[in-house]
Structures are given as C-alpha cells and as structure tokens.
Amino acid sequence: MDYSSLNATTSSGNSSGLLSSSTQTKNAAETQDRFLKLLVAQMQHQDPLNPMDNAQVTSQMAQIQQVTSLSTVDASIKNLGMQLGQMQAMQSVSLVGHxxxxxxxxxxxxxxxxxxxxxxxxxxxxxxxxxxxxxxxxxxxxxxxxxxxxxxxxxxxxxxxxxxxxxxxxxxxxxxxxxxxxxxxxxxxxxxxxxxxxxxxxxxxxxxxxxxxxxxxxxx
Missing domain, CATH: 2.60.40.4070 (Immunoglobulin-like)
Structure with a gap:
C-alpha cells in the first residue's frame, strides 16, 4: 500500500503547521511590547491638566494581559487540533484490510x-x-x-x-x-x-x- 500522500500531509504538519512554544512566546512578547510603547506615548502626550489616573493605567495593563493570554491559548488550541488530526491519520492506517x-x-x-x-x-x-x-x-x-x-x-x-x-x-x-x-x-x-x-x-x-x-x- 502506498502511504505517500498520507505521510506527506503528516510531515508537512510537523514542519510548518505546529507553532513552537518559542514562537508563541515571541508573538506574545511583541504584542505586549507594542502595547507598552503605545501606553508610554499616550502618557507622554497626555493633557497635563487632565492626566490619566492610576485606574486607567491599571485597566489598560489588565487588558493587554488578557489579550496576550488569549493569543497564547488560541495558538495552543490550534496546535492541539493539528496533533489530534495527525493521531487520527495514523490510527486510520490500522483500518486497512478490515x-x-x-x-x-x-x-x-x-x-x-x-x-x-x-x-x-x-x-x-x-x-x-x-x-x-x-x-x-x-x-x-x-x-x-x-x-x-x-x-x-x-x-x-x-x-x-x-x-x-x-x-x-x-x-x-x-x-x-x-x-x-x-x-x-x-x-x-x-x-x-x-x-x-x-x-x-x-x-x-x-x-x-x-x-x-x-x-x-x-x-x-
């Protein structure tokens, strides 16, 4: 039996489909870095007569943490789905002849x-x-x-x-x-x-x- 088409799909998933933990961490860090730069710029150009209070800063920091966490969770779910698909493909091979x-x-x-x-x-x-x-x-x-x-x-x-x-x-x-x-x-x-x-x-x-x-x- 020729498994080439099935194996090609599985190999492709391993090489380019899965997101490494280092890639996830890098993406999350870049997102947080962009937010912090925007927050600093906002504070530098704020109205001195109506400055941002601590509650606003704390709220925005909490929001970026939530976004970063959701981004990491989304990547993890995609990785899990790809891994389950590969497991399904390998299990299906055992059905041949049955x-x-x-x-x-x-x-x-x-x-x-x-x-x-x-x-x-x-x-x-x-x-x-x-x-x-x-x-x-x-x-x-x-x-x-x-x-x-x-x-x-x-x-x-x-x-x-x-x-x-x-x-x-x-x-x-x-x-x-x-x-x-x-x-x-x-x-x-x-x-x-x-x-x-x-x-x-x-x-x-x-x-x-x-x-x-x-x-x-x-x-x-």
Missing amino acids: DVSVPGNKVRVANGQVQASFELDGAAGAVKLEMLSAAGQVIDTVQLGAQGAGRQTFTWNAGTAAAEGADLSYRITATNGTAPVNAVTYTHDTVDSVYNAGGRLMLALTRLGPVDYTSVAAVN
Whole structure:
C-alpha cells in the first residue's frame, strides 16, 4: 500500500503547521511590547491638566494581559487540533484490510450470504427485512421479529434468490404497534487504502469507493 500522500500531509504538519512554544512566546512578547510603547506615548502626550489616573493605567495593563493570554491559548488550541488530526491519520492506517460499517444499504452476495446491520431509535415489536435487486425489485422478504433499540446485525442467505457476487440493496421497516420506528441502515465493506483529499481523511472501500473517515460507525 502506498502511504505517500498520507505521510506527506503528516510531515508537512510537523514542519510548518505546529507553532513552537518559542514562537508563541515571541508573538506574545511583541504584542505586549507594542502595547507598552503605545501606553508610554499616550502618557507622554497626555493633557497635563487632565492626566490619566492610576485606574486607567491599571485597566489598560489588565487588558493587554488578557489579550496576550488569549493569543497564547488560541495558538495552543490550534496546535492541539493539528496533533489530534495527525493521531487520527495514523490510527486510520490500522483500518486497512478490515471490514467497517458505514451508513448505506448497498450489499453484495459473498459465500451465498449477505451481512449488514441497522440501528433502531427505539424498541420495535416487528421488523421486516426486504432484499432488493439491482433494479430495485423485492426478491425476498424476511420477518426479523421483535428487536431492541440500538444496533442489530443480520445475515441473509441468498439461496436461489441471488447469484454469487450479485450487488443488491435492502430496506428495513420497523414498527412498535402501529407506530413506525426509525431505522438507519449500514453496509459493511473492506478498507483498501487511506488517503488525504483536500485536508479530509478518506477511506477507499472495495465496493463503495471513497468515504469520509468520520462516516465509519463501527469496525467489524
């Protein structure tokens, strides 16, 4: 696997993206120095009949300290964000070769079966699974019975309904009495590679192609 694009982004972040502590200190010192020069100039040119009182000077000194502190905090937060992004990139490499779950309903028959999952917002008294052909026609209906809230995984045996390697889709209809229960469907696919696209971490999946790293709901 070629990690060059991912590594290039990570190296760039280390060399130019992170602000060193010495740079932060220098920027804060320059800001404070400019303020002090302005304050001295203001005091030198103040109206002698209406000079600045101690409260004004103290207030302005407190303001510059706040600005300096906020500047340092902002730089620290940016550094932290960059470091977390680099950690995320390194962690994503470990997904290569593994199956992941992402939102969707596209599936493929493998070894005579289809494996996928769905998530229910609440408990359902009845859950119906419908397998659809590439043309969107129902080729099989399975009653999954009562299901609890949360993630549920199912295995569908294709039998003679679909050939090996066939690309299908599915839908879930869940009810609790007469009330519908919302269901989010997930498809399982294998991660082939990891790359960076315009600052976004992407996964290349075997069947589905590129998906955003943040769309991964589970590692199977």
